[in-house]
Every structure is written in structure tokens, then in C-alpha cells.
Amino acid sequence: MKRIPFEYGNIVSGYSFTNRIAERKKLYSNMVNNINTIIISPRRWGKSSLVARVFKDISNRNKNIKTIVIDLFTVNSEEEFLELFAKEVIKASSSKWEEWVKSSKVFFKQLIPRISFGNDPLADFSISFDIKELKKSKDEILNLPEVIAKKKKKKIIIGLDEFQNLSSFKDYKILEKRMRSVWQRQKNVTYCLFGSKRHMMTQIFDDSSNPFYRFGDIILLRKISKEDWIKFIYKGFGKTNKYIENSGASLIAELMKNHTWYVQQLAHYTWNLTTENATKKEIKAALKELIFANTPFYQKDIEQLSKTQINLLKAVANDETKFTSTIVMEKYKLGTPRNVSKNKKILMEKDIIFNNNNKYEFLDPAFELWFNEQFLNKSIFNYFNNL
Numbered sequence: 001m002k003r004i005p006f007e008y009g010n011i012v013s014g015y016s017f018t019n020r021i022a023e024r025k026k027l028y029s030n031m032v033n034n035i036n037t038i039i040i041s042p043r044r045w046g047k048s049s050l051v052a053r054v055f056k057d058i059s060n061r062n063k064n065i066k067t068i069v070i071d072l073f074t075v076n077s078e079e080e081f082l083e084l085f086a087k088e089v090i091k092a093s094s095s096k097w098e099e100w101v102k103s104s105k106v107f108f109k110q111l112i113p114r115i116s117f118g119n120d121p122l123a124d125f126s127i128s129f130d131i132k133e134l135k136k137s138k139d140e141i142l143n144l145p146e147v148i149a150k151k152k153k154k155k156i157i158i159g160l161d162e163f164q165n166l167s168s169f170k171d172y173k174i175l176e177k178r179m180r181s182v183w184q185r186q187k188n189v190t191y192c193l194f195g196s197k198r199h200m201m202t203q204i205f206d207d208s209s210n211p212f213y214r215f216g217d218i219i220l221l222r223k224i225s226k227e228d229w230i231k232f233i234y235k236g237f238g239k240t241n242k243y244i245e246n247s248g249a250s251l252i253a254e255l256m257k258n259h260t261w262y263v264q265q266l267a268h269y270t271w272n273l274t275t276e277n278a279t280k281k282e283i284k285a286a287l288k289e290l291i292f293a294n295t296p297f298y299q300k301d302i303e304q305l306s307k308t309q310i311n312l313l314k315a316v317a318n319d320e321t322k323f324t325s326t327i328v329m330e331k332y333k334l335g336t337p338r339n340v341s342k343n344k345k346i347l348m349e350k351d352i353i354f355n356n357n358n359k360y361e362f363l364d365p366a367f368e369l370w371f372n373e374q375f376l377n378k379s380i381f382n383y384f385n386n387l
Contacts, residue, residue: 004240004271005235005239005240005271006233006236006264006267006268006271007264007268008261008262008265008268020053023050023219024050024053024054027039027051027054027192027219028054028057030190030192030216030217031054031055031058031157031192032058032065034155034187035216035217036191036192036193036215036216037190037191037192037193037216037218038193038201038205038215038216038217039051039192039193039218039219039221040194040195040198040201040202040218040219040220041198041220041221041222042196042198042363043196043197043198043351044259044260044261044262045221045223045259045260046221046224046260046261047161047194047195047196047221048161050221051069051159051161051192051194052069055067055069055157055159062155064153064154064155065154066092066093066149066152066154066155066156066157067092067156067159068088068089068092068156068157068158068159069159070084070085070088070158070161071161072084072160072163072165072166073161073162073165075165077169077170078135078138078169078170078171078172079129079134081166081169081175082138082141082142083126083129085141085142085144086113086127086129086141086144087126087127089145089148089156089158090103090104090127090144092156093148093152097117097125100115101115103148104127107144107147107148107151108140108144109140110136110137111129111130111134111137111140111141112130112133113127113128113129114128114129115127138175138178139178139182142178142179142182143186145186145188145189146186146187146188146189149188150188154188155189155190156188156190157189157190157192158190158191158192159191159192159193159194160191160193160194161194161195162196163193163194163195163204164196164197164200164204165195167200176210176211176212177211179212180211180212180215183215184215191215191216193205193216197351198351199348200349205218223257223258223260224260224263225258226250226254226258229249229252229253229258229263230246230249230250230253231249233252233253233263233267234246234249236267237271237274240271242271242274242275242276242277243277243278244274244277244278245278248270248278248280248283251280251283252267252270255283255365255369256365256366257365259364259365262290262364262365262366265290266283266286266287266290269286269287269289269290270282270283270286272286273285273286273289280384284384287381291366291369291373291380294366294367294370298367298370298371301350301352301367302371304350305347306343308335308339308343309346309347310375311332311333311334312332312334312340312343312344313347313352313362313371314376315331315332315334316360316361317362317368317371317372317375317376318376320332321358321359321360323340323344324340324341344360351363352364
């Protein structure tokens, strides 16, 4: 059975990973040359896949470098973060669980770790500490990678995914200062910090009043170009003995505005509906399927918005720019200029809209199509009618 050529919803690898040549080269160079790096972009633009690909390349080419990726999405407290951080660093130090136990005892001077294993020690390993002692000695965990790197005579590269989640912790500011203070002194450890909340990541790393200001090089991830998507989609169909014209591949990219997640999803749905040759008929059916699959999520998002916020989205959908003008505020019932300002901020913090060169746009192209149909009576198939 041939492998499905288009992937979404997880870490994309192999031939399902497309382009990012410049970003891969820069991130690779930064990591092996001890330059801490922050990756900022909206969600679902491929940050995690990019980091996974580069870290794999580093591991394959450099036997003296250990790479670690820690997902902070489900971490809800400082204690959980520190214990997870310690666990993943210790696991990366060796492939043998017996050495994990030894390392846990050797590398801690003040903290006393509690180690536990499940039926499969290599897969089910956890470490915990006394909470009071953990708060007093958090620097020991934050500096654990440097201690292990020196002992093992290796370099360690750590990627922290969904880094912005830490900012929701109680006393985060204290933790933030300690992380910066400890990590900036490490000589054998390099960090790649990235997350899906662009406005929060920007605030953490681009605000001069915050400890992580200028902590490292910032990569602002851009969309993959339409030209690259056309080549990728055409090649993906061809690898599985199916065919799509360049115009069809272009249509898929244009409909999804070159958004990584959705281009892959629409390409997959189109590929799945195609027996031999993909036409506009298959793309149209695939688009309908994609919108239907995502509708429950869009309905949930809308239910959390106020009426004036929805009205502001209508104005954005209609390409309005002067939201505080009397005509626009009255036409869309936006309330006062203060309401407009507040609602713009809320919608940006929810990653529903973003400011693109002083023009507000939807971040999610499929949600925009759904919204236009539900609230502005614009059919999702209008685009096809204009072709």
C-alpha cells in the first residue's frame, strides 16, 4: 500500500514535509552554533514539524549532540513543568533506564527525586519532587541540562513547544526571571522556544520590559509560497499514480490561502476522492467535506464571542479598514470606538484575526469561508463560479 502523500493534524515528516529550506538552514545553523532561537507564527503553520525535521537532521549528522523536544501543551503548573523538564532531560541522557535512575541520584545535590516506572520502563518513566523543596531549588532543575552535558561531554539542544503556556502559571514572572538567569549562562545547551499563540510569544520575547527580551534569534515563520505548494501537490498525486493539473493544485493553495494545515487537508480530501484525475469537481466536493468536518469547531468558537465581536468579524470579512469611522460603526453595529479597540484585541488574542500590514484578516481561511456562508450569505463555492 502506498503511503498517503498529504498529512495534517500531527508532526509532518518524510515526503509530506514541504519546502522550508531557508528556515531549516537557519534553524540548523543556530542550533549547532549555540544560538538560542524563538520561532513565532500563527498556529498550524508548521512550527512543530519544522523543529522536528531540523532536530532529526542534527541528530543524524552530529553524534555528539542530544536533541530534546518537550511539549508544554498539557502542563498546568510550575511544578509539572519542572518535573517534566527533569524527566525529559534525564531520559535523553541515556538509552538505558538503569542509567536514568543513576543519573537521578548523581546529578541532584539538593533535591531528592522520586523515581517510578510502569510495566515498560523505557516508555513509562516519571520523576517527582517534594513541592516545597522544588520551589526552593528550581535552579538545580533548570541547570540540569548543563550539568549532564558537561558530565557526558556532549551538547544538548532543547525545544520547548507551546512555550507561551508557562505565562499562565501563578508566579510566572519569578519563574521567567530564573529561567533567563540560568539558561543564559549555559555554554553547552541551546534552546529553541516556540508556540502557537503569536501575540503571547511576541509579548514574551519582543517586549523590552520582559526577562526573555532578546534571549535569542527570532524567526518569524512565513507561509509557504503558492508556487511551492503547486509543486508539492502535483508531486504528491504523481507518487500515488494519480494526476492533478497545476491549475487544480493552484486552486487548492488559493482556497486555503497557502495555510499549511488546510492546504494539506484539502489536498488530502481531494486526493482521497480522486480515482485517476483530480478536477474541479473533486476539489469542490473536498472543500465541502473539509468545511463540514470543521464546522463543530467553528460553531464552538462563535459561541464564545459577543455580538459586537461577531459584527466586527463581518466588517473584516467585507474588507473594511476604518472600523472606528461613523459609517462603519453604524453599518455593522460595532458600538463605540472603545468597543472596537477592545474587540480587536480580544479577537487577536484568540488568534481569530491578525494585522497584516495594517489590514485585519482571518487567520483561519476555512473558518473565513464558513463564516462568510453562515453570516454573510456568501456561498463557499463563489470562488469556483468566478473561475
